[in-house]
Amino acid sequence: MPEGKYSYHEPVLLEEAIASLNCRSGGIYVDGTVGGGGHAALILERSAPDGFLLGMDVDGDALQAAEKRLMPFGRRKTLVKANYADMRKVLADLKILQVDGILLDLGVSSHQLDAAERGFSLLKDAPLDMRMDSEAGRSAYDVVNTCSERELKDIIRKYGEEIMAGRIARAIAEKRKDTPIKSTTQLAAIVAGALPGGFRHKKIHPATRTFQALRIYINNELSNLHRAIFDSTDCLKPGGRFSIISFHSLEDSLVKNGFRSLEKGCICPADMPVCACGQSPRLKVITRKPISPCRDEVEANPRSRSARLRTAERI
Numbered sequence: 001m002p003e004g005k006y007s008y009h010e011p012v013l014l015e016e017a018i019a020s021l022n023c024r025s026g027g028i029y030v031d032g033t034v035g036g037g038g039h040a041a042l043i044l045e046r047s048a049p050d051g052f053l054l055g056m057d058v059d060g061d062a063l064q065a066a067e068k069r070l071m072p073f074g075r076r077k078t079l080v081k082a083n084y085a086d087m088r089k090v091l092a093d094l095k096i097l098q099v100d101g102i103l104l105d106l107g108v109s110s111h112q113l114d115a116a117e118r119g120f121s122l123l124k125d126a127p128l129d130m131r132m133d134s135e136a137g138r139s140a141y142d143v144v145n146t147c148s149e150r151e152l153k154d155i156i157r158k159y160g161e162e163i164m165a166g167r168i169a170r171a172i173a174e175k176r177k178d179t180p181i182k183s184t185t186q187l188a189a190i191v192a193g194a195l196p197g198g199f200r201h202k203k204i205h206p207a208t209r210t211f212q213a214l215r216i217y218i219n220n221e222l223s224n225l226h227r228a229i230f231d232s233t234d235c236l237k238p239g240g241r242f243s244i245i246s247f248h249s250l251e252d253s254l255v256k257n258g259f260r261s262l263e264k265g266c267i268c269p270a271d272m273p274v275c276a277c278g279q280s281p282r283l284k285v286i287t288r289k290p291i292s293p294c295r296d297e298v299e300a301n302p303r304s305r306s307a308r309l310r311t312a313e314r315i
């Protein structure tokens, strides 16, 4: 890992994301994916002298790193080990009724990718794991070795958008008959071996989509995001901002469509003569098009290349 200014994780779209929150002194902000605290530190700086930040993460390593980095802000911050999908409950437990801004920076941190033992990287030999919270839930080892071939195919197709999902699932099911599949590089080799030649010589590793699919499935990433969008919106004060940085098209569509449907309000079928759902608009979309990193950022931090920022404002 490079020993830079942010050795835990280089924050992506840092200026853009924090500017989108309109931070002000006295404001209350939630960073639902605090990671190494890069975005959180700038929120605290921009809301000085008395803005408050709640930082959440499911990863104990992240909370330790954030605690260290945010130490200078003293009691202006609280860090909690929790899933951002439970934000409303976490805020209620802290007796916070409404907040001025919420940030979610989805995906994995550089620390999680770089720490081989977490099992996120297909290039580093390690036991299969991929859990964001290494103390809870099923690991990649469990999923790869116990799900049926059919389930594996569905997971890899749905969350990896992998057209070769059937072949990959069959190869996994064949290999594990002898002994369980234990390591990241073993799985990566099985996936690569299952694909026809043309698929093996692309720029990205042939197992990238399969690894992405397993990670999304294991950590319930899309259902957490869906819950966070529809549940946390009510935690915002009128005028409060909700900003989400996503890293692939499945996430970005969920954010785009989620914000849009909260902007529209009514969810009645188009042919209903009058509204029966009674849902009123709750958000106004600020970014009609998502914000992407500039060329300089992508050059300096290639992991930022697929990032998209979308912001909406509570009505």
Ligand code: SAH
Binding pocket: 009, 010, 011, 012, 032, 033, 034, 035, 036, 037, 038, 039, 040, 056, 057, 058, 059, 062, 082, 083, 084, 085, 105, 106, 107, 108, 109, 110, 132, 219, 224
């Ligand atoms: N913005 C951070 C980096 C975030 S990386 C920074 O500037 O350093 C994404 C983080 O989200 C990781 O630490 C990961 O553990 C966390 N995460 C992923 N899913 C989560 C969830 N459902 N709830 C809370 N945190 C989550």
